[in-house]
Amino acid sequence: MPSLHTMGQQQDRRSWAEPYKIKAVEPLYMTSRDHRERAIADAGYNTFLLHSRDVYIDLLTDSGTNAMSDRQWSGMMLGDEAYAGSENFYHLEQTVKECYGYEYLVPTHQGRGAENLLSSTLIKPGHHVPGNMYFTTTRFHQERNGATFHDIIVDEAHDTSSLFEFKGNVDLDKLQRLIDEVGADAIPYVCVAATVNMAGGQPISMANIKAVRELTARYGIPIYLDATRAVENALFIQEREEGYADKSIAEILKEFCSHTDGATMSGKKDPIVNIGGWLSTNDREVFEEARNLVVVYEGLHTYGGMAGRDMEAMAIGIRESLDDDYMKSRVGQVRYLGMLLEQWGVPFVKPVGGHGIFLDARAFYPHLAQDQFPSQTLAWQLYLDSGVRAMERGIVSAGRDPVTGEHRRPKLELTRLTIPRRVYTQAHMDVVAEAVKECYEERESVKGLKMVYEPKYLRFFQARFEPLA
Numbered sequence: 001m002p003s004l005h006t007m008g009q010q011q012d013r014r015s016w017a018e019p020y021k022i023k024a025v026e027p028l029y030m031t032s033r034d035h036r037e038r039a040i041a042d043a044g045y046n047t048f049l050l051h052s053r054d055v056y057i058d059l060l061t062d063s064g065t066n067a068m069s070d071r072q073w074s075g076m077m078l079g080d081e082a083y084a085g086s087e088n089f090y091h092l093e094q095t096v097k098e099c100y101g102y103e104y105l106v107p108t109h110q111g112r113g114a115e116n117l118l119s120s121t122l123i124k125p126g127h128h129v130p131g132n133m134y135f136t137t138t139r140f141h142q143e144r145n146g147a148t149f150h151d152i153i154v155d156e157a158h159d160t161s162s163l164f165e166f167k168g169n170v171d172l173d174k175l176q177r178l179i180d181e182v183g184a185d186a187i188p189y190v191c192v193a194a195t196v197n198m199a200g201g202q203p204i205s206m207a208n209i210k211a212v213r214e215l216t217a218r219y220g221i222p223i224y225l226d227a228t229r230a231v232e233n234a235l236f237i238q239e240r241e242e243g244y245a246d247k248s249i250a251e252i253l254k255e256f257c258s259h260t261d262g263a264t265m266s267g268k269k270d271p272i273v274n275i276g277g278w279l280s281t282n283d284r285e286v287f288e289e290a291r292n293l294v295v296v297y298e299g300l301h302t303y304g305g306m307a308g309r310d311m312e313a314m315a316i317g318i319r320e321s322l323d324d325d326y327m328k329s330r331v332g333q334v335r336y337l338g339m340l341l342e343q344w345g346v347p348f349v350k351p352v353g354g355h356g357i358f359l360d361a362r363a364f365y366p367h368l369a370q371d372q373f374p375s376q377t378l379a380w381q382l383y384l385d386s387g388v389r390a391m392e393r394g395i396v397s398a399g400r401d402p403v404t405g406e407h408r409r410p411k412l413e414l415t416r417l418t419i420p421r422r423v424y425t426q427a428h429m430d431v432v433a434e435a436v437k438e439c440y441e442e443r444e445s446v447k448g449l450k451m452v453y454e455p456k457y458l459r460f461f462q463a464r465f466e467p468l469a
């Protein structure tokens, strides 16, 4: 049996179930292996290029793939589609203030819109931005504005077998060293993510964010939070950190955010909607600049690329995401999938994170070199086996160094099974686990891929591959 440590606190209790029931359903389509062979070849062996009609269980991402509640759908009818001053904007602004605690809000079409505003507002060429591991779009906007990114996450985050409970933590020595080396003036802000997507959805502790706050305050460096998955992070703090067991997720979230100066948000994750995002800040000057810029890239400062109804659905979704029972079932479903895989000895990142299972593709295919794209290969094999769609998180996602032009070589070669919120059932998790098991049993006969088309930016989205002979 899996250890209590890896699976969280579900083992010693009776079964739990989702705190909702299904009101509308959407059909899924099964395909034959022949069909899938053609479909993945047409897609250049990149799961991003598949038609979703050819996918059975879609675990590509949990981004915007969420199921909204009846309350949110009702909210859609309350959309105030005014160009300026929409009612729904004020509702969203008030909700963010109450739930996350930030003073000022700039709405955007999704998370990267907020990253663009923050990066172009604060970063000057030659700056350095430290972060607890990179996120693809976040780092891209930092570098595009002339900054150098520095990974200051704890070493445990790069070790798939480490059972450290807060693998998202910032390594304070790494941060201090960077400040000593480049000087505080060259660091416009520290970028802290909670939970850390690229590390496998790993949380950062309250003690750690407080310590980062103390350190940066001495130098006057602000902290901007990637709050995309901060509600999931709050659940881990509640479960694992001393003194938080009796606090609600809502309380923990607000306390966590109070140690930061603002946040970028992809509404497509925690807030349980299909599109939207925002930038928030307590800094009046940053707000003024970002509110000015938003009209260039996104739309007026009271809609920022969202329809009024989208803002309403997000305001309602934020409150729903803070329900303790909901969040336990959300992460509980991920852990259930992990528990099945653990029983069968399948290698993946532990402890299980907030939003998905990250299969360790290096351990699947030790015979493949990193240049043969083991994570991409595993995503291809999974799709072939059962129509389950996963995503590469390895050397393809890491891209090339903008200075040397060389491949970045991340230690982690992961294939991500991401669980959309409120969409699939336990039976779907069983099917997925069996597909992974099948691929694991067949692992020795698998050959890798070569890249035959490489886009210039964020190449993982559109790159094309061919199987090695």
Ligand SMILES: *Cc1c(COP(=O)(O)O)cnc(C)c1O
Pocket: 063, 110, 111, 112, 113, 135, 137, 138, 193, 197, 226, 228, 229, 265, 266, 267, 268, 269, 276, 277
């Ligand atoms: C998805 C995501 C983003 C980017 O948000 P988009 O809405 O996809 O633009 C940024 N950071 C993290 C941690 C994410 O998961």
